[in-house]
Amino acid sequence: MIKLKKKTPIIDQHDKFGFYGNKFGGNYCAETMRKPIEDLSKLFEKLRKDRKFLKKRDHYFKHYLGGETPFFKLENLTRYLGGAQIWCKDVSAINGDAHKAYHATVNALICKESGKRYIAGDTGAGMFGKNLAMAAKKMNLKCKIFMGTKDISRQAPNVKFMRDAGAEVVPVNSGSKTLVDAVSECMRHYVSNCDNTHLAVGSAIGCNIFLKICAWSTSQISRELKKQLILEFGEIPKLKLINVIGGGSSALGFWNEFIDYDKKHVELIGVEAKYAAPLSTNAKVAILHGAAQYCLTDKEGQIAETRSLSAGLDYPGSSPLHGLLKDSGRARYTNASDKDALAAFKLITKLEDIRPSLEPAHAWSECIRLAPKLKKSDVLVVNNCGKGYKDKKIYIEELGYYPK
Numbered sequence: 001m002i003k004l005k006k007k008t009p010i011i012d013q014h015d016k017f018g019f020y021g022n023k024f025g026g027n028y029c030a031e032t033m034r035k036p037i038e039d040l041s042k043l044f045e046k047l048r049k050d051r052k053f054l055k056k057r058d059h060y061f062k063h064y065l066g067g068e069t070p071f072f073k074l075e076n077l078t079r080y081l082g083g084a085q086i087w088c089k090d091v092s093a094i095n096g097d098a099h100k101a102y103h104a105t106v107n108a109l110i111c112k113e114s115g116k117r118y119i120a121g122d123t124g125a126g127m128f129g130k131n132l133a134m135a136a137k138k139m140n141l142k143c144k145i146f147m148g149t150k151d152i153s154r155q156a157p158n159v160k161f162m163r164d165a166g167a168e169v170v171p172v173n174s175g176s177k178t179l180v181d182a183v184s185e186c187m188r189h190y191v192s193n194c195d196n197t198h199l200a201v202g203s204a205i206g207c208n209i210f211l212k213i214c215a216w217s218t219s220q221i222s223r224e225l226k227k228q229l230i231l232e233f234g235e236i237p238k239l240k241l242i243n244v245i246g247g248g249s250s251a252l253g254f255w256n257e258f259i260d261y262d263k264k265h266v267e268l269i270g271v272e273a274k275y276a277a278p279l280s281t282n283a284k285v286a287i288l289h290g291a292a293q294y295c296l297t298d299k300e301g302q303i304a305e306t307r308s309l310s311a312g313l314d315y316p317g318s319s320p321l322h323g324l325l326k327d328s329g330r331a332r333y334t335n336a337s338d339k340d341a342l343a344a345f346k347l348i349t350k351l352e353d354i355r356p357s358l359e360p361a362h363a364w365s366e367c368i369r370l371a372p373k374l375k376k377s378d379v380l381v382v383n384n385c386g387k388g389y390k391d392k393k394i395y396i397e398e399l400g401y402y403p404k
Contacts, residue, residue, distance in 0.1 A: 002328045006260055010252070010321055011212045018208030019292070021327060024320035027207045029290045033187075036194040041209045043114060048216060053113070060105050061220060064138065066095040069221075071228040071381075076351040077368075084240075084374035086367060087381045088354065089225050089254065096131040098357075098386040099250040100202070103217035104131035107200035108139045110213065114198055120144045121200040122186040124151050124179030124246070125312030125359060126158025127386055128202035133167035143167040144197075146186040150177040151311045157390050176305045178314045179246075183289050203247025204319035207290040211319055218253025221383065226257045229381075238265055239379040240370070244363040245270040245279060245333065246312050248319035250385040259330060268331035270322065271366045273313035274340075276306035279326055279333035288317040294326070309338040309394055310358035312386070340365040342398050345388070349403045357386035358394065 002021035005013050014020050018027045029037060047053040061067070070093055074086045091099045104121070111119045119141050123129030129145040136143035145162055149171045152159050162169050170189075175181040183201070190199040201210035204218075229236055241258060243251035251270050258266040272280050278294040286295035288303055295317040296304040308314045325331035336344075341358055344365035349355060356364060360383065367382050374380070388395065392402045 002324060004259065004324070004328045004330055010256065010259055010324070011215050013324070014208060020320055020324040023285065023327070024293055024323035025208055025211070025291050027290060028287050028292070029207050030191050032191050033194065037207055037209055040114070044110065044209060044213055047110065047113060053109070057106060057109060060109065061102070064095065065101050065105060066093070068224050069093045071225060071232070074352050077348060078371070080351055081368065081371040083372040083376065084370070084378035084380045085376065086371055087379060089221065089381055089383050090354065091221055091250070091383055091385045092356070092387040096134060098127035098131065099218055099221060099253055100128040101131045102220050102253065103214045103249065104128060104135045104200065106213065106217040107132065107198065108135035108141060111141055111198035111200070112139055116196055116198045118142045118144070118193070118197040119200055120146070120186055120189055120193070120197050122146045122179065122182040122202045124148070124182065124202070124314060125310070125357065125386070126151065126155035126162070126390060127312065129167070129169070130158045130161045132200055133162040133165035136167065137165045144170060144189070146170045146172055146182040146189065148172045148177040148179060148182045151179065151182070154394060155311050155390050156393070178311065180303070180315055187289065203249040204252050204321055205247045205289055205291065205293070205317065211291070211321060214249050215252040215256070215321060218249050219256035221250070221253040222255060222257035225254070225381070236261070236266065237379050239381055240267040240269055241381050241383070242269045242271065242363045242367050243383045244313065244359045244385065245272045245318060245322065246276070246315050246359065248322045250383055252319065252321055254383040255331070263330060268325065269366060270331055270333040271362045272333060272335040273306070273308035273310055273362060274335045274337040276308050276313050276315060277335040278316065278318050279322055280335045285323070291320050293317045293320045294323050309398070310341070310362070312359040313362065334366060336362040336365040344368055345395065346399060354384055355388035355403065356384050357388045358391045359386050360384050
């Protein structure tokens with residue numbers, strides 16, 4: 001079993017080739033990408049230790065993104081289920097409506113520091129695209145967003161927002177016409193334009209530097225949560241942190257500050273979409289978008305297509321860092337069906353004043369399943385990492401309504 005290093009950030013637990021546990025990650029990229037990736041790696045390592053840059057990042061997080069996101073108990077849901085205490089870290093309250101705001105903002109700041117005028121990114125659910133478009137406009141950058149045509153159709157509100165913010169949305173009509181194809185096209189664009197374009201990968205995937213930037217940015221979530229838990233309970237109580245898993249960026253941010261805790265004290269639970277679940281099924285390690293990771297493959301070993309109502313989870317791989325957490329035994333992974341997620345949305349919106357998108361609805365379904373089996377002293381915290389308005393059309397089609 002792979003062993004994690006204590007007191008070492010998980011993003012830094014790789015060897016000189018970018019591999020975690022000698023198994024996950026790496027830098028499988030075109031020769032023309034090597035120099036830009038090396039330059040970006042050096043720049044990032046410099047910036048993450050630079051007080052002026054950190055001050056600028058914190059300024060944007062507080063004054064542009066709105067500062068600390070809420071943490072509160074769901075009294076009605078807790079009472080209804082009759083088991084563990086259920087708490088919500090409502091990251092969807094951020095300016096930008098999702099955790100993607102953190103690494104979109106940081107990528108735009110890095111782009112400015114690099115002296116480049118153009119920034120390109122991929123998006124599935126549209127949340128990263130929306131936030132990258134916002135950040136680019138704020139920092140006077142030209143922005144290009146690659147998005148599968150299937151996702152353009154099902155996430156129309158975010159597409160409109162991107163275009164209204166001045167970003168160019170590039171439709172990707174190849175393959176499954178979803179996130180996996182958008183990432184591929186975005187990377188191809190970068191190979192040809194790396195001299196003047198910064199590549200902002202939308203999740204903690206890809207070559208080593210891209211997943212490091214992403215996970216470093218979203219770790220703001222757990223820094224806040226740790227303080228909020230101590231303020232509420234006087235200590236870090238015994239708890240379970242439940243997060244949806246697609247590429248895995250929100251979970252890494254949600255869990256970062258708690259990875260060194262014993263798993264009996266703080267359990268990390270990841271919830272994938274049932275038919276896009278490389279971590280919770282018997283998936284093999286494969287190379288996708290420049291990194292070795294658990295990935296769904298077909299009988300010939302080729303990358304398999306996935307299926308989920310949730311555009312943000314419709315991806316065949318997962319972050320190499322989640323492979324590391326899985327194989328070390330630090331996190332456990334399960335999955336939920338579209339039906340489970342819809343049922344969770346229906347119950348939560350009936351009892352509480354939150355409207356999760358389809359992505360965190362998967363995490364809420366696991367919370368609803370677990371809570372009745374636990375003691376009243378047990379604490380469950382769910383990362384509500386995205387607002388549901390983007391999925392309003394899907395909710396109406398599947399449930400017949402969208403709550404006010």
